[in-house]
Amino acid sequence: MLETILQNRFAVTAVILFGIGFMNLLLQQNLLKKVVGFNIMDSAVFLLLASLGYIDGGVAPIVGDRGFDPLYINPIPSGLVLTGIVVSVSITAFSLALIQRIYRRYGTIELWELLERAGKEDD
Amino acid sequence: MNKTPSKQSWWLRLVEWVDGDREPKDQTLFVMEQRPPRHVQRSDAEFATQDKHRLHRFRRWYPVCAVLICLALMGILMAAVLTMPTFGEADNPINNEVAEHYLEYGLEETGSANVVTAMILSYRGFDTLGESCVLFLAVAAVMMLLLRDEKNTDEHDQQKQEREDGILAAHPDLILRRAAWVLVPFVFLFALYVLLNGEVSPGGGFSGGTILGAGLILYSAAYGPKQMRVLMDARRYAAVRTFGLVLYVLLYGIYIFLGANQMPNYLTGMTLLIDLAVGLVVACTVYGFYVLFSRGEF
Structure with a gap:
């Protein structure tokens, strides 16, 4: 059991990070902190993906005339992580912009307070 | 259901029904009759208290459920x-x-020694096109939400902004300004280096573009918006942004066309140009x- 955890240490760390981020996303009342939780979840996924492509003793996949034939790591997960980071940045920026607008409109970014104020305005 | 109190009356009823003396009771109608009479519409206050109660219950159980789900x-x-x-x-x-193929033939097929660059700009170029579109749309969406113009800015905001600008203009941050004066050229140089060496070393469009953007941010923070407008105003910004995406689409279209029709690619350094567009x-x-x-x- 312990051996398995040690062998898959990056994946286990990713799962723990994902849990922390998910908990933040669900339980925090502050919208900004929710976004932070979301970003922690993103990082967990990136960590998992990036660690999948690593090969022990491998070098960065820059093929060239090195005079020897090294073991390269897998380039595919790196490219996928790049895609993920771009999407994560975009989503973060968009949600932050939304939060700024919410703050300008209602004067708060605490979720329950926000719901109360929005409900009062509806009446 | 119509429960008969005793066997006798049940038998009698059946006999009556067989003889055709009386119809059995219509069950649905019977159910309707048994319903309690409808209440009059509840008042608003009642609704409000019920809503409050429901919300209260939700707030109490939400953390428990969240922790359980997590x-x-x-x-x-x-x-x-x-x-x-x-x-x-x-x-x-x-x-x-797949990875083996990329590593073995990447340099030969795309002319890019950095296999990650070769992959994201050649083999999976449509994916990167999608990414560029996501970035473009993200800026468009943020612009839609936050861009200030005559319609959505009231007098108060305008004055506040002008006051802040005035304070910044009267008391410029000397340390930041001097540091930016020294650093900005090197940041741009480094950005260009990373952009142009994306094929043969770690780097490429995304990292180089981020460094370039960071240099612009440093310049803008140090010298203020007025000075920045000389370098890049709204029109120029929109033009550059669109130009990057259109350049990418055009170049990648040509690239795909040449490759799909087995035509010789005389345009060496095509990935470099695509890299610049992404940057x-x-x-x-x-x-x-x-x-x-x-x-x-x-």
């Missing part, structure tokens, strides 16, 4: 993770023939986010 999810994920192949082994299922898009995105969040206008 723990269940983590349990499932952990169970999945523990059965994964060992970290760092060369014969893991993820290291299949432009990314730099504009990073700088645009900064400007829109800090001031709301260019």
